[in-house]
Amino acid sequence: MRAVVFERFGEPAGVREVADPHPAEHGVVVRVEATGLCRSDWHGWQGHDPGIALPHVPGHELAGVVEAAGARVTRWRPGDRVTVPFVCACGGCASCAAGDQQVCERQTQPGFTHWGSFAQYVALDHADVNLVAVPGELPSATAASLGCRFATAYRAVVQQGRAAAGEWVAVHGCGGVGLSAVMIAAACGARVIAVDVSPRALELARGFGAVEAVDASAVPDPAAAVRELSGGGAHLSLDALGSPATCAASVDGLRRRGRHVQVGLLPSADGTAPVPMARVIALELEILGSHGMAAHAYPELLRLVAAGTVRPDLLVTSVIGLAAAPDALAAMGSAPGAGVTVIDPWR
Numbered sequence: 001m002r003a004v005v006f007e008r009f010g011e012p013a014g015v016r017e018v019a020d021p022h023p024a025e026h027g028v029v030v031r032v033e034a035t036g037l038c039r040s041d042w043h044g045w046q047g048h049d050p051g052i053a054l055p056h057v058p059g060h061e062l063a064g065v066v067e068a069a070g071a072r073v074t075r076w077r078p079g080d081r082v083t084v085p086f087v088c089a090c091g092g093c094a095s096c097a098a099g100d101q102q103v104c105e106r107q108t109q110p111g112f113t114h115w116g117s118f119a120q121y122v123a124l125d126h127a128d129v130n131l132v133a134v135p136g137e138l139p140s141a142t143a144a145s146l147g148c149r150f151a152t153a154y155r156a157v158v159q160q161g162r163a164a165a166g167e168w169v170a171v172h173g174c175g176g177v178g179l180s181a182v183m184i185a186a187a188c189g190a191r192v193i194a195v196d197v198s199p200r201a202l203e204l205a206r207g208f209g210a211v212e213a214v215d216a217s218a219v220p221d222p223a224a225a226v227r228e229l230s231g232g233g234a235h236l237s238l239d240a241l242g243s244p245a246t247c248a249a250s251v252d253g254l255r256r257r258g259r260h261v262q263v264g265l266l267p268s269a270d271g272t273a274p275v276p277m278a279r280v281i282a283l284e285l286e287i288l289g290s291h292g293m294a295a296h297a298y299p300e301l302l303r304l305v306a307a308g309t310v311r312p313d314l315l316v317t318s319v320i321g322l323a324a325a326p327d328a329l330a331a332m333g334s335a336p337g338a339g340v341t342v343i344d345p346w347r
């Protein structure tokens, strides 16, 4: 098969012929029809993820068709259209037993713990626990975002963030995750303040339901702008980029007893960022993390997609072939694009 491969962190990736994957006894191989380019792929390529072994094939946000299933797989067969949460759970640990597959103790992640979906085929573990059926009418380019960013945003806004109608929700960083969060929070009836440094991203955010937009490159203090626009601070705020600045601005923009959800990965191997803890104490703020979403939580999201209440299809701003993927991955370091870029490995 053809795949995007990198040999060293931060050095240009290339497209190569590599061996086809084989399914584990409990796993499947999926023929990849669409795979999104997520900033987490860029973090992996930069060497921010200690679990990646070289050479490596990135890609974790995918949709496709089951090509082959291992002997112990009972729920899936070749021909089934599927997506998969990028956190593939083991199904057997204490977290899985508690229903928290998104933080499974023995998780695997395509594109991180093993070769991923910037390829024509990808192997996925514990298929009975992890695969999610894609309804016939949902195109693969749209369904791919359910494997990572749209589902992650849903969990961050609805499950971890508990967004409620009438609340002010600030979203710092309006790329794939952030625009998904804007759309989902607006669908919850929240009043969304989009924060980004890209005018195009802010324009998209307004189109997806943000009532206010803050250009963080044009104001001295984006958190102060959020507090002013929301009459005292957001009830819920997300760092959907992942940087020390956006993390701190998200916490600083909250009102009393507000909730901060960290979604963006920090650009360092130890993933740390300074948090204004005096404010967390004095205002009784909540600091939460959000990590993908368990497969069993997908039906409620898929119902919203089927009803047209949320429109992940509108996030896809470009579809490219494998050959263009290495440059697109590298470009994330300098000039963030707007919306979601999807790779079709068969183009």
Ligand SMILES: NC(=O)c1ccc[n+]([C@@H]2O[C@H](COP(=O)([O-])OP(=O)(O)OC[C@H]3O[C@@H](n4cnc5c(N)ncnc54)[C@H](O)[C@@H]3O)[C@@H](O)[C@H]2O)c1
Residues within 6 Å of the ligand: 037, 038, 039, 040, 041, 043, 148, 149, 152, 172, 173, 174, 175, 176, 177, 178, 195, 196, 197, 198, 201, 216, 240, 241, 242, 245, 246, 262, 263, 264, 265, 266, 290, 291, 292, 332, 336, 337, 338, 339
């Ligand atoms: N927690 C999870 O489970 C999970 C899942 C998916 C992605 N992520 C992470 O979420 C983050 C976002 O991923 P993405 O694919 O949406 O990224 P992206 O590159 O598509 O979007 C990032 C956005 O941030 C904006 N930005 C840059 N500097 C800014 C600033 N100073 N203030 C405000 N906005 C700024 C960019 O213009 C861009 O619109 C990444 O760190 C990614 O690794 C985490």
Ligand SMILES: [Zn+2]
Residues within 6 Å of the ligand: 038, 039, 040, 041, 060, 061, 086, 148, 149
């Ligand atoms: Zn991702």
Ligand SMILES: [Zn+2]
Residues within 6 Å of the ligand: 089, 090, 091, 092, 093, 094, 095, 096, 101, 104, 105, 106, 107
């Ligand atoms: Zn587990």
